[in-house]
Amino acid sequence: MASNKYEEIAQAAVKLFERKGYHATSVQDIADEVGLQKGSLYHYISSKEDLLMQLAHRSISDFNAKMERLLEDQALTNRERLLQALENHLHVVTTHQSLTTVLLREAFSLKEEPQKVIQELSDKYLNLWTRMLEEGVAAGEFRPVNARVTALAILGSCNWAYRWYKEGGKLTAEQIAGLFADLFLDGMTKEQ
Amino acid sequence: MASNKYEEIAQAAVKLFERKGYHATSVQDIADEVGLQKGSLYHYISSKEDLLMQLAHRSISDFNAKMERLLEDQALTNRERLLQALENHLHVVTTHQSLTTVLLREAFSLKEEPQKVIQELSDKYLNLWTRMLEEGVAAGEFRPVNARVTALAILGSCNWAYRWYKEGGKLTAEQIAGLFADLFLDGMTKEQ
Amino acid sequence: MASNKYEEIAQAAVKLFERKGYHATSVQDIADEVGLQKGSLYHYISSKEDLLMQLAHRSISDFNAKMERLLEDQALTNRERLLQALENHLHVVTTHQSLTTVLLREAFSLKEEPQKVIQELSDKYLNLWTRMLEEGVAAGEFRPVNARVTALAILGSCNWAYRWYKEGGKLTAEQIAGLFADLFLDGMTKEQ
Amino acid sequence: MASNKYEEIAQAAVKLFERKGYHATSVQDIADEVGLQKGSLYHYISSKEDLLMQLAHRSISDFNAKMERLLEDQALTNRERLLQALENHLHVVTTHQSLTTVLLREAFSLKEEPQKVIQELSDKYLNLWTRMLEEGVAAGEFRPVNARVTALAILGSCNWAYRWYKEGGKLTAEQIAGLFADLFLDGMTKEQ
DNA sequence: GATGAATGAGGCTTCATTCAT
DNA sequence: GATGAATGAAGCCTCATTCAT
Structure with a gap:
């Protein structure tokens, strides 16, 4: 658990949530930040x-x-x-x-x-x-x-x-x- | 400006923004609260x-x-x-x-x-x-x-x-x- | 209730559901059939x-x-x-x-x-x-x-x-x- | 062909397709049922x-x-x-x-x-x-x-x-x- | 002033399938 | 044979805003 990728995603999310806020941050934004497709994120997060x-x-x-x-x-x-x-x-x-x-x-x-x-x-x-x-x-x-x-x-x-x-x-x-x-x-x- | 209706809308918005947050509050919610249609709100607010x-x-x-x-x-x-x-x-x-x-x-x-x-x-x-x-x-x-x-x-x-x-x-x-x-x-x- | 538009949508849906099945019919398909935008359908149907x-x-x-x-x-x-x-x-x-x-x-x-x-x-x-x-x-x-x-x-x-x-x-x-x-x-x- | 594993998969699929329907059954569901990973199923089925x-x-x-x-x-x-x-x-x-x-x-x-x-x-x-x-x-x-x-x-x-x-x-x-x-x-x- | 239909963009999520290991 | 990460397309739905009536 807590794979590297998940950690990357978490960090990206923290950064984006801080900068733009949760609602203004799209799943796409997070995916872009970690270099994955939107859908691929869902291997690591449930929502x-x-x-x-x-x-x-x-x-x-x-x-x-x-x-x-x-x-x-x-x-x-x-x-x-x-x-x-x-x-x-x-x-x-x-x-x-x-x-x-x-x-x-x-x-x-x-x-x-x-x-x-x-x-x-x-x-x-x-x-x-x-x-x-x-x-x-x-x-x-x-x-x-x-x-x-x-x-x-x-x-x-x-x-x-x-x-x-x-x-x-x-x-x-x-x-x-x-x-x-x-x-x-x-x-x-x-x-x- | 600052018609009664605008004030009503403002109060409704305050109440809803407090309870649900700005993003979770839809223009429809505000309209419902003051008893207008969504479209009618725009006679009073610009956005x-x-x-x-x-x-x-x-x-x-x-x-x-x-x-x-x-x-x-x-x-x-x-x-x-x-x-x-x-x-x-x-x-x-x-x-x-x-x-x-x-x-x-x-x-x-x-x-x-x-x-x-x-x-x-x-x-x-x-x-x-x-x-x-x-x-x-x-x-x-x-x-x-x-x-x-x-x-x-x-x-x-x-x-x-x-x-x-x-x-x-x-x-x-x-x-x-x-x-x-x-x-x-x-x-x-x-x-x- | 049962506006003309709703009836149109219903008929379009029946036709498409029969032809392609419910799952294979997208909301987009129905919207296309009645000449509305996808989102506009939701004025008439709830889901x-x-x-x-x-x-x-x-x-x-x-x-x-x-x-x-x-x-x-x-x-x-x-x-x-x-x-x-x-x-x-x-x-x-x-x-x-x-x-x-x-x-x-x-x-x-x-x-x-x-x-x-x-x-x-x-x-x-x-x-x-x-x-x-x-x-x-x-x-x-x-x-x-x-x-x-x-x-x-x-x-x-x-x-x-x-x-x-x-x-x-x-x-x-x-x-x-x-x-x-x-x-x-x-x-x-x-x-x- | 018709290995034991394929038969297991077929049975699982029948059961799930009956219970939930074909569209509502995901490949993941079938994989879960037979205790394999989604990807592994494709050694046995083509689609x-x-x-x-x-x-x-x-x-x-x-x-x-x-x-x-x-x-x-x-x-x-x-x-x-x-x-x-x-x-x-x-x-x-x-x-x-x-x-x-x-x-x-x-x-x-x-x-x-x-x-x-x-x-x-x-x-x-x-x-x-x-x-x-x-x-x-x-x-x-x-x-x-x-x-x-x-x-x-x-x-x-x-x-x-x-x-x-x-x-x-x-x-x-x-x-x-x-x-x-x-x-x-x-x-x-x-x-x- | 008020309505409500319509827009169009965007959002989150699911999923069958592929492939390198 | 098996894994699991990754894809990419598609799906349903929401919503702020506009506008003709």
């Missing part, structure tokens, strides 16, 4: 929608996997863990920007059932973040914030980067994570 | 894409207008102004959630030219926020943050709400704005 | 399969209607009624030979659900025949035959005509019905 | 259509062979011969119901040339029946019926059974043949 589904799944699973690994690391303080989580998330967003775009912008084009699957994995990811913040509160490291809303705020910030991050720009993912960590941990207010 | 364009334009203009008015108010401290800006933004997102969805999720379906128009208005909005933060820094109220990245972080948080805010849920837009203000101004770190 | 369904339905309904009317006529002896029924059936088969062909040869291409509908109407037709024969037996006009099997035999004979009857051939439908009536009523055996 | 052709040929040849053998038997009266012919035909229809279905329902999907071959064999079969009836008439055993039309009537009755006969139902092929013989020889009319 255009399934291809989108696989990509979205791949993306959200990536986020979840990284987050789960992080939460298992008992050696970290909650501040450290938050910084790590931000770095992880932004690292994925920026190094797999196309794939993240597919997840965040195009997955809505999935039909109800597959969309629900993605939604559930996304909810799970949110829950991991929420739990992390709750633990920080419980440990006395964080103020008693509304963990879920705070997680949504942070994830919103980080996800938004799929729209504005430019590879080769002034800031690396790590630097952005640092700025975000400062912001979310210490706020903008100048100490007097 | 489906133009309808989307108008809606996105309406949405981003709303954000901009509110922000410009706010920045003109000289009586406010920068903290106050930030809180207001958050409230404004979240108020628009939550009370015009469908329209915001059209702007944030569907406007990408516009072709290059119209999309550039929307993008420029969005950039302008970002610039207004950036300026506001810079002024807070200059006034010594805010730490010397990277204003643009911070603005992107805040806007990401706020925009994300179009996806998760539920009308009639536990929190009002004002309460969310309050939580966000606390977060962005003072951070999560517990004072020792 | 190619539905068109087939309508035609099959039309055909079997025709058979049923004629038979029901006949069974209501109390003035006839059962012999007379049998002759009438044969004439009716063969009249339909021969004057609507194309449509009958669609019913008897092509309706199998329908998917399960629509096919069941047609099957039920066909079963009903068989039941009408069976009842007619039973009444002839009860009235003492017919031998105590197995009414259902006899009905199947007679209908098999009559239906088969869709394959061999040639318009303008030696025998009219009425003459064939006469020969069939002789056969089924009196048999081939020569009286000694 | 899907040829497979259909072989099956139809096999079926009609079977009918013809049985009928020819019967007509050579000089010891039988024509009544006996008719009963035998009915038994033979119905025996084939009921014990090879799938194959008969392929002949009677699917062979129409053949292209012109191969279809003509089958048609000629079918015509030949009809001629054998016609001759048999004519001999019965000549021998004074049968009334002076129109032999060809009578043969068509009888064959229609018998062929129709491919649609309604259920294995394990109330009647065996022999019993049906008996009922049919009574019907065609003596008719339904009750002797007074």
